[in-house]
Amino acid sequence: xxxxxxxxxxxxxxxxxxxxxxxxxxxxxxxxxxxxxxxxxxxxxxxxxxxxxxxxxxxxxxxxxxxxxxxxxxxxxxxxxxxxxxxxxxxxxxxxxxxxxxxxxxxxxxxxxxxxxxxxxxxxxxxxxxxxxxxxxxxxxxxxxxxxxxxxxxxxxxxxxxxxxxxxxxxxxxxxxxxxxxxxxxxxxxxxxxxxxxxxxxxxxxxxxxxxxxxxxxxxxxxxxxxxxxxxxxxxxxxxx
Amino acid sequence: xxxxxxxxxxxxxxxxxxxxxxxxxxxxxxxxxxxxxxxxxxxxxxxxxxxxxxxxxxxxxxxxxxxxxxxxxxxxxxxxxxxxxxxxxxxxxxxxxxxxxxxxxxxxxxxxxxxxxxxxxxxxxxxxxxxxxxxxxxxxxxxxxxxxxxxxxxxxxxxxxxxxxxxxxxxxxxxxxxxxxxxxxxxxxxxxxxxxxxxxxxxxxxxx
Numbered sequence: 001x002x003x004x005x006x007x008x009x010x011x012x013x014x015x016x017x018x019x020x021x022x023x024x025x026x027x028x029x030x031x032x033x034x035x036x037x038x039x040x041x042x043x044x045x046x047x048x049x050x051x052x053x054x055x056x057x058x059x060x061x062x063x064x065x066x067x068x069x070x071x072x073x074x075x076x077x078x079x080x081x082x083x084x085x086x087x088x089x090x091x092x093x094x095x096x097x098x099x100x101x102x103x104x105x106x107x108x109x110x111x112x113x114x115x116x117x118x119x120x121x122x123x124x125x126x127x128x129x130x131x132x133x134x135x136x137x138x139x140x141x142x143x144x145x146x147x148x149x150x151x152x153x154x155x156x157x158x159x160x161x162x163x164x165x166x167x168x169x170x171x172x173x174x175x176x177x178x179x180x181x182x183x184x185x186x187x188x189x190x191x192x193x194x195x196x197x198x199x200x201x202x203x204x205x206x207x208x209x210x211x212x213x214x215x216x217x218x219x220x221x222x223x224x225x226x227x228x229x230x231x232x233x234x235x236x237x238x239x240x241x
Numbered sequence: 242x243x244x245x246x247x248x249x250x251x252x253x254x255x256x257x258x259x260x261x262x263x264x265x266x267x268x269x270x271x272x273x274x275x276x277x278x279x280x281x282x283x284x285x286x287x288x289x290x291x292x293x294x295x296x297x298x299x300x301x302x303x304x305x306x307x308x309x310x311x312x313x314x315x316x317x318x319x320x321x322x323x324x325x326x327x328x329x330x331x332x333x334x335x336x337x338x339x340x341x342x343x344x345x346x347x348x349x350x351x352x353x354x355x356x357x358x359x360x361x362x363x364x365x366x367x368x369x370x371x372x373x374x375x376x377x378x379x380x381x382x383x384x385x386x387x388x389x390x391x392x393x394x395x396x397x398x399x400x401x402x403x404x405x406x407x408x409x410x411x412x413x414x415x416x417x418x419x420x421x422x423x424x425x426x427x428x429x430x431x432x433x434x435x436x437x438x439x440x441x442x443x444x445x446x447x448x449x
Contacts, residue, residue: 025298034254037300113346114361118303124343125300160389167390189338189390 004059004177007141012054012133014126016041019048022125022132040122048126051108052196055182056099056138060204063091079172079201081164087210088154091203095142096176097156099134100184100197101127127196135198146204154203155211159190166190173199242266244280247312251284252291254304256311263312273319277356281309281316285354289438299347302437306350313354328355329448332374333383334362336394341387344417347437348383355441368394368401375407381444384430386417396428412447416440 017027019041030037062074069085070078071094079094088094105127112120135156143153159169167190173179174186184197192199203209242250242262250258259281266276288305291297331352335345342364352359360379362370371382382402386392395415402408414432415425416439425433432447434440 020300023298023300025300030298030300034301034304036254037304040300040304110342113342116307117346117350118300118307120346121300121303121343165390166388187338187340189388191338191340191388191390193340195340 002060004057004181006055006057006181007138008053008055010054010056010134010137012052012130012137014045014049014129014133016045018129018133019045019122019126022128023121024125037122040119041125044119044122044126047108048105048123048130051102051105051123052127052130053102053104054099054130054134055102056097056134057177057179057182058095058097058138058142059177060093060095060142061176062093073176075176077172077176081169083157083161083163084201087157088201088203090205090207090209091154092151092206093204095202095204096173096199097138097142097202098173098177098179098182098184098192098197098199099131099138100182100192100194101130101134102183102196103194106195131196131198135200139200139202142202142204151204151206152208154205154209156200156202158198158200170199173201244271244276247276247280248284248287251281251305251308251312252287254301254308256304256308259308260311260315263315267315267319273316276312277316277320281312282355285309285351289351289441292438293436303347303350306354309354310350328357328445329380330358330360330378331381331383331444332360332362332371332379333385334366334370335364335385335387336391336398337365337367338394339386339388339391340364341385341417344387344437345383345385348385348416348434348440351437351441352444355445357444368398371398372402372405372407375402375405375411379411380448381412381414383414383416383440383444386415386420389419392417392419392424395430399429414440414443414447 016038020027020030063071064074065072066085069082070080072078109120109124139156146153160166170186170190185193187193242265247262250262263276288297288302292302333345333349335342349359349361360374374382384395384398386395399413412431414434415430416434420433422433432443434443
């Protein structure tokens with residue numbers, strides 16, 4: 001059984017295009033049509049970087065068995081949900097992951113929202129971009145570790161995807177990890193605080209997993225305007241120091 | 242700056258140009274009501290239309306709203322002097338258990354930009370706060386939820402409005418990523434809006 005690992009020194013690479021994407025905008029269009037918004041994104045990027053404290057906690061557990069859509073893990077906990085058994089079936093290990101940017105950024109966004117919503121939204125967009133960069137970096141780190149032993153990793157799956165309800169999935173992940181170690185907690189609605197946090201699981205196994213992206217499993221994919229946008233988990237670069 | 246140029250400046254989100262244009266228009270003798278009704282409000286309606294048509298992105302809508310606010314600040318003293326009518330009182334909050342506020346804030350900006358008096362109740366709002374706002378004169382309440390786990394708080398709030406005997410005094414509009422028109426109807430809401438621009442349109446219909 002593996003102990004949980006906390007990594008604090010993430011150096012995220014985020015640029016102004018990512019901040020614009022974080023606001024749901026297409027950078028190539030905005031650069032031509034509203035250059036002022038690019039300036040605002042650059043300002044948000046500069047300030048936002050000083051407000052985040054990226055940190056991740058993860059724990060890798062061996063899979064003891066997969067029965068009736070339920071993974072039984074080496075510490076006695078269980079992960080259940082149709083998409084998990086469907087997409088993580090080849091997994092010999094499963095990593096439970098929670099990462100966050102801390103709460104300073106969202107406090108600043110909240111303060112600014114009434115006085116300068118445009119800039120506040122740009123800062124929030126920076127937060128979304130940085131959160132995706134951090135999620136991608138954590139997955140990349142685990143993938144690199146897996147490759148050293150000739151293993152593969154799956155697409156990350158987060159609670160809230162089709163067939164894995166938010167409250168069910170969050171309870172499962174938070175029973176595996178002590179996310180309080182990095183300052184992340186759940187409220188009664190299974191919502192994480194700080195808001196700019198991600199929880200997910202990643203399969204690790206000897207045989208390759210199926211291809212896929214987070215958007216393929218998202219419950220909002222029929223109506224989302226921003227699905228499959230560039231840079232969703234894996235497009236960003238990050239290194240651990 | 243003439244009315245057409247002001248309209249264009251709001252659509253383009255040119256904050257300084259709108260502020261200067263409104264001052265100039267007032268100095269040229271154009272009535273505040275005309276500036277509001279023929280330039281600022283229709284410009285924001287056009288921005289909303291472009292957003293709903295997926296031609297504009299959210300930050301473009303926000304910078305236009307900021308430009309409109311810059312003009313409104315200058316117009317307000319004149320409008321108050323002329324007793325211009327406000328659009329109505331609306332109270333908005335993210336429902337109990339839910340801490341998401343970006344969508345709610347966008348809706349508030351758009352409603353204020355259209356001339357409504359909006360009370361921002363914040364996030365994690367219990368039914369009692371909505372009831373109090375209705376008793377204090379809100380004609381419409383807007384509820385936002387971002388999670389399937391917090392959507393039931395909307396129905397609980399509507400039931401609480403009924404139990405408090407104030408449901409008939411107020412229109413109820415709901416919105417948020419996991420919601421649908423069918424869900425809104427099933428819980429007894431009067432209206433559903435899928436985004437900030439649609440929320441303005443729907444509120445206007447409900448308060449007509």
